[in-house]
Amino acid sequence: MTDAPDDAPGPCAAETTGVAEAADAPCADGAAGARLCPGGEGQVSHAIARVARAHRITAGNLLRRLGLYAGQELLMMRLWEAGPQRQSELIKLLGLDPSTVTRMVQRLEQAGLVTREPCAADRRAVIVATTEAGEALRKEVGQVWQELEERTLAGLGDDDRSELARLLAHLEDNLTGC
Amino acid sequence: MTDAPDDAPGPCAAETTGVAEAADAPCADGAAGARLCPGGEGQVSHAIARVARAHRITAGNLLRRLGLYAGQELLMMRLWEAGPQRQSELIKLLGLDPSTVTRMVQRLEQAGLVTREPCAADRRAVIVATTEAGEALRKEVGQVWQELEERTLAGLGDDDRSELARLLAHLEDNLTGC
DNA sequence: CACAAATCATTGGCCGACCAAGCAATCGGC
DNA sequence: GCCGATTGCTTGGTCGGCCAATGATTTGTG
Numbered sequence: 001m002t003d004a005p006d007d008a009p010g011p012c013a014a015e016t017t018g019v020a021e022a023a024d025a026p027c028a029d030g031a032a033g034a035r036l037c038p039g040g041e042g043q044v045s046h047a048i049a050r051v052a053r054a055h056r057i058t059a060g061n062l063l064r065r066l067g068l069y070a071g072q073e074l075l076m077m078r079l080w081e082a083g084p085q086r087q088s089e090l091i092k093l094l095g096l097d098p099s100t101v102t103r104m105v106q107r108l109e110q111a112g113l114v115t116r117e118p119c120a121a122d123r124r125a126v127i128v129a130t131t132e133a134g135e136a137l138r139k140e141v142g143q144v145w146q147e148l149e150e151r152t153l154a155g156l157g158d159d160d161r162s163e164l165a166r167l168l169a170h171l172e173d174n175l176t177g178c
Numbered sequence: 179m180t181d182a183p184d185d186a187p188g189p190c191a192a193e194t195t196g197v198a199e200a201a202d203a204p205c206a207d208g209a210a211g212a213r214l215c216p217g218g219e220g221q222v223s224h225a226i227a228r229v230a231r232a233h234r235i236t237a238g239n240l241l242r243r244l245g246l247y248a249g250q251e252l253l254m255m256r257l258w259e260a261g262p263q264r265q266s267e268l269i270k271l272l273g274l275d276p277s278t279v280t281r282m283v284q285r286l287e288q289a290g291l292v293t294r295e296p297c298a299a300d301r302r303a304v305i306v307a308t309t310e311a312g313e314a315l316r317k318e319v320g321q322v323w324q325e326l327e328e329r330t331l332a333g334l335g336d337d338d339r340s341e342l343a344r345l346l347a348h349l350e351d352n353l354t355g356c
Numbered sequence: 357c358a359c360a361a362a363t364c365a366t367t368g369g370c371c372g373a374c375c376a377a378g379c380a381a382t383c384g385g386c
Numbered sequence: 387g388c389c390g391a392t393t394g395c396t397t398g399g400t401c402g403g404c405c406a407a408t409g410a411t412t413t414g415t416g
Binding site: 056069070071072096097099100103104107122123124125 | 400401402403404405406410411412
Binding site: 055154165172 | 223342348349354
């Protein structure tokens, strides 16, 4: 029902909104996302969603140059820090779904960054380890994360940064602690 | 090359880490993700990534009960606020890729929440509008977002909240401003 | 020892999100 | 009026994520 008697004062009429609309050519990062309610008011959730997306996109753009996709770097970091380990460890420590890790590891293997060999002691398990090529990325990924960190925190003083860290930790506890 | 001569001191040995590991049955939200470097140090990026994921998962769990997937609610909100509009408007205002919006709208149409009718004045365009069923979700989605907002900000005073809003806005500018 | 229960990993299905290509229609300048 | 940009949307492919179901192993218990 509601055969759309149309109403719509003029849906087609509005062409170019003419607002802002500038983040195109100048930077290759793309993806802006308009701020819905500029009046800071409530809606921290909206802000989180937008920041998260922008952050992920930025990270993705930086990582792409290394041949990685957003998310993969976290797995590699675990491997670099803790050495070869079984997939279930990665799943637990990254807090991801098993299937996500399975496929991510498969792709990383296909990219030549990790190896997957069956564990001798437990024939169910799979041991994941970095290859030479994977190890070689360690430094560059570190730089990328530093770059990302700087870009994210630009213009914030030390007090603001620690405040931010405190608040984020609180949010995380709120959201993961059930 | 690198036939993995290695050895692996004992990767298989480590069974259950025995740490924490509690967020399972008590709450249905799942997905925790271990904190890598507890020492607050740098790594705000890690914190952002974790908070974002937890936030999205929480939102997804709340929205699923309404038959929505995370992300779709933003599109519906635009529709509720601004009424029927062409897809390109949604794309611009949500800051998403055209293909993302196309498929999302298709799925929403398939779910009976929106309609897609060709625009008479511009035969390239498609006008998206909410259906009765879509309109009916408005209140519930509002409640879900409020619930999400509360859950996210639990335990924070007004000053902390405004501080957080300020910092997030700053981060957003940093990351989207190119 | 045998059999049920928990663990490990994989596959299939689905979404959001991206890029790259492509087609249709409109808008421009000439 | 015509032919090249530009805009609007769609499709195909890829990834990160999730859930659900399945098949191997281990482990635990009677």
